[in-house]
Amino acid sequence: MSEESIPDIPSRLREGLRGGLQTSLKLVKWVVPLYLVVDLLKHTPVLEQMGALFAPLMGLFGLPGEAAFAFVAAFLLNLYAAIAILVPLDLTPWQVTQCGLMMGLAHNLVVEGGVLGSTGARGGLLTLYRLLIAGVCGLTMAGLHRLFAS
Known part of the structure; x- marks a missing residue:
């Protein structure tokens, strides 16, 4: 084996570490601020009032x-941003799973x-198909939850 074909493991x-760190920093730029905003809004009437608009849907x-x-x-963004918003909402494990399935299909x-x-x-x-399939899966999971929770 020639010296040129031996990979330079340390470099x-x-x-790889530099690339991983850069990616992590990009994610942190979205995740931490979103988490903090939602967590702070959770302690005010604002989040509840805004959520009331979407409660019927x-x-x-x-x-x-x-x-x-x-x-x-x-x-609109990515799953990491969605997770940052979901965490402070104190959802049940079933609801988190349901959101994960729906968002996994349409993100x-x-x-x-x-x-x-x-x-x-x-x-x-x-x-449109992705949104419809996510909606059908969400409705199916909601139905299953009602069926098995009673």
Whole structure:
């Protein structure tokens, strides 16, 4: 084996650690501020009042109205932002699972819809399908929860 083909392990480790740290810092820039804002708003009437606007829609899924903000973050930003909003809401394990399933199906819609469109696929139509499938799964889970919780 020639000396050129031997990988330089220390430099690759440094490069990997640097890349991991940069990615972590990017995530922290979104996650920490969102978490703090929601946690602070939770102690004021603002979050409850804003959540009341979305309560009828979110109630279909057996979720509090405040969970709508996490869905907006998941749809427009990413799952990390959505998690930062969900954590201070004190949801039940079932509700967190339900949100995770729905958001896993329909997240980062703007970027992924654009990527799909650039491949020749119908990005808008596929985005709509993702939203519909997430909604059907959320309604199914809400129904299952009502069935088994009683």
